[in-house]
Amino acid sequence: MPWLQLKIDSSAEQAEQIGNMLSANGAQAVTFVDAKDTPMYEPKPGEVMLWPDTQVVGLFDASDDMPSIINNLQKAKVLGKDFNYRLEPLEDKDWEREWMENFHPMQFGSRLWICPSWREVPDPDAVNVMLDPGLAFGTGTHPTTALCLKWLDGIDVEDKVVVDFGCGSGILALAALKLGAKKVIGIDIDPQALQASMENASRNNVADRLKVYLPDDQPSLKADIVMANILSGPLIELQDTITDYCKKGGSLVLSGILAEQIAKIEAAYAKDITLDPSVIEGEWARVSGIKI
Structure with a gap:
């Protein structure tokens, strides 16, 4: 199906209102795009953060009556008769298939491969995690x-x-299980993430060793290894909770951290963790250590 994109430059204050107007006029989807390459790293849970210069993009069926839609928008006070917009065709593709074709097996370290569930594994003798992320x-x-x-x-x-x-698709949990972990507890705020984790566990024949929970249902336990790949804000806010899962002498790894945020993370965890040297890849970092 061919599509049209209606692009409108806006401010952060007006973007959501314009987005709602596009939806009310038949947009199949509305997205907010940074119009001037402004960094925006960490919305809090449930918070919608928009850039000072935000582009609102509405996706319309090419058969829609765009002159009438634009005329409707011109009548709105927030835009006015002379508002600037761009109407562009969007290439018709099977986007799900295109994403699938570009997700290839990847090796991490010496033993571990992450393989899309629809592709052949490159090394049958390696530790292969078969993954279908779903919506997580x-x-x-x-x-x-x-x-x-x-x-x-x-x-x-x-x-x-x-x-x-913060198990997401379950990729870290599955990797731990395929590397020989006895049991993994996955915790996430998103029920779809828990579903994706369990489906991927079944795909890898390790579902009997994975248990998943929403935060309110999470059990009390002490683990040998604790992994938290979320964001620096929640890592700091939930430091006591995350650290408490780790038994004395256990290992802890934290990621979802920008390189410039390392010092804050290390300061928050140093009282409970003997820290390893942090590792940086591009603009992102990993912090790890041993529970004191």
């Missing part, structure tokens, strides 16, 4: 996940109890 975060392509996977590949996971705090 985590394919291994983002540096934060890659940093954690490389760390996991480099430690002894055999027969360990592991907590994956």
Whole structure:
């Protein structure tokens, strides 16, 4: 199906109102795009953060009556008769198939491979995690996940109890299980993430060793290894909770951290963790250590 994109430059204050107007006029989807390459790293849970110069993009069916839609928008006070817009065709593609074709097997460390569930594994003798992310975060392509996977590949996971705090697609939990972990507890605020984790666990024949929970239902336990690949704000706010999952002498790894945020994370965790040297990949970082 061919599509049209209606692009309107806006301010952060007006963007949501314009987005609602586009939806009311038949837009199939509305997205907010940074119009001037302004960094915006960390919205809090439930918070919508927009750039000072925000572009609002409405996606319309090419058969829609765009002159009538634009005329409707011109009548709105927030835009006015002479508002600037661009109407552009969007290439008709099977976007899901295109994404699938560009998700390739990836190696992390010496033993571990993350493989799309629809592709052949390149090394049958390796530790292969078969992954279909679904709607949850985590394919291994983002540096934060890659940093954690490389760390996991480099430690002894055999027969360990592991907590994956913010499990997303379950990629870190599955990697730990395929590397020999006895049991993994996955925790996430998103029910779709828990569903994706369990589906991927079944795909990898390790569902019997993975248990997933929403934060309010999470059990009390002490784990040998605790992983939290989220964002620096929640890492700091939830420091006591995350650290408390780790038993004395256990290992802890944190990611989702920008390089310039390392000092804050280390300051928050140093009272409970003997810290390893932090590792940086691009603009992202990993912090790890041993529970005191």
